[in-house]
Amino acid sequence: MTALVLVGMSVREVEASDRLHTAARSHDGTVAFLQLGEPSLHRELTRLADGGVEHLTLVGVSLGTLAPATSWLRRIASHWWREWPRDRPVIEVATAMVRNDLDLDPVLDVTRPIKGTEAPLSSAAWQEVPGHRHQVLVCRGPRCTALGSDRSAEAFALELMRLEQDDDDVLITQTGCQFPCNHAPVVSVQPDDVWYGGVDPEAARLISHEHLVHHRPVEANRLSRRTQEKSS
Template sequence: MSVRVLVGMSVTDVDRRQDLHAWAGELGASLAFLQMGGPSLSAELTRLADSGAETITLAGVSLGPLAPGHSWLRRIAAHWWRERSGKRPEIQVATGLATTRAELPDAFAETRPITGTEPGLTTPAWERVPGHVRQVLICRGPRCTAKGSEETARAVILGAMEAGLGDDDLLITHTGCLFPCNQAPVLSVQPDDVWYGNVEAAAARVIVRDHLADGRPVEAYRLPR
């Protein structure tokens, strides 16, 4: 039995679950996620293997910012394959990520097998907390997502790039619910202990320009503690 799995790579793909479910159905595939959504890729591989799948073909889709690179799809699949006890199916992985529905048929058609020799989940470069001056936590919980936190995240990322802020300056992180939900979209800046609410894209750019680049909290969007 041969089966297909469409894998959402980014947090945005979790937000667009309904679209991906529809795309997967059109392609005769199931759906899994690499991060912050269920079923996880590992859980879906286990389910399919336990149901008798002999060949599993994976194609990743990336619709949003801060998605991990294509190599992570192979890493996670290979880790599952090495750890799998009992019969292991053949796993084929698309050679590139799709960014639109139209690209998915080609993605499923152009694949390479997992061999078990792929890099593992750990490397020396990921041993320590990365250096940064501030960490920006962007809520991607249900209310914030419904009120546009995807565009908030995009504005923070692009604004930081335009301001010349690099990895040594900022660690930008998607999170689950940050509270207070009535003020969605919410983000916080640490270690400054500053929380912002109603942060739409335009507000996010102001926060990047004034607070993250110049160290001046923006009172117009700051939430009381």
């Protein structure tokens, strides 16, 4: 028994899950996600193996520019494969990712089996908490995503790279709903406790330059936040 799984590689594919499911159905396949979406790749591999599938083909899907490389798909699939306690299915991974056209046929011709020798999930490079001075929390809840927070996250990443700011300067983290949805797309900056609304790509670039590099919050997009003291 064989199976095909399209794997969304980033948060953007989670938002476009209907498109992925349509593309998968056209090839009698299913969908899983590398991060944030359900089912996770681990869960889908387990389900298929429990169902007796002996040969799996995994195809990564990236509809944007911030997805991790295909090597991460191999790494995570290999981790599952090494840990699987029963007869292991053959797992092949496409060496190229599907892009916006969701055309599967070209990538199905370029697959390589995993061998279990791929890099593990842990690394000395990921042992320490980054020494960042700011953490930018980009909301990827349903409303913010619908109003373009994926493009905002991309703009932050590209502008901070241009400004030569790495993870030891500014750490960008995409989150679930942060709550003031009427102001979507919402971004908060910690430890400054500064919240922003209406953060389109232009605002993201401005916040990167003014706040994250020069420590001047951008008042035009800033949201007020009140705290409520509870009586003892």
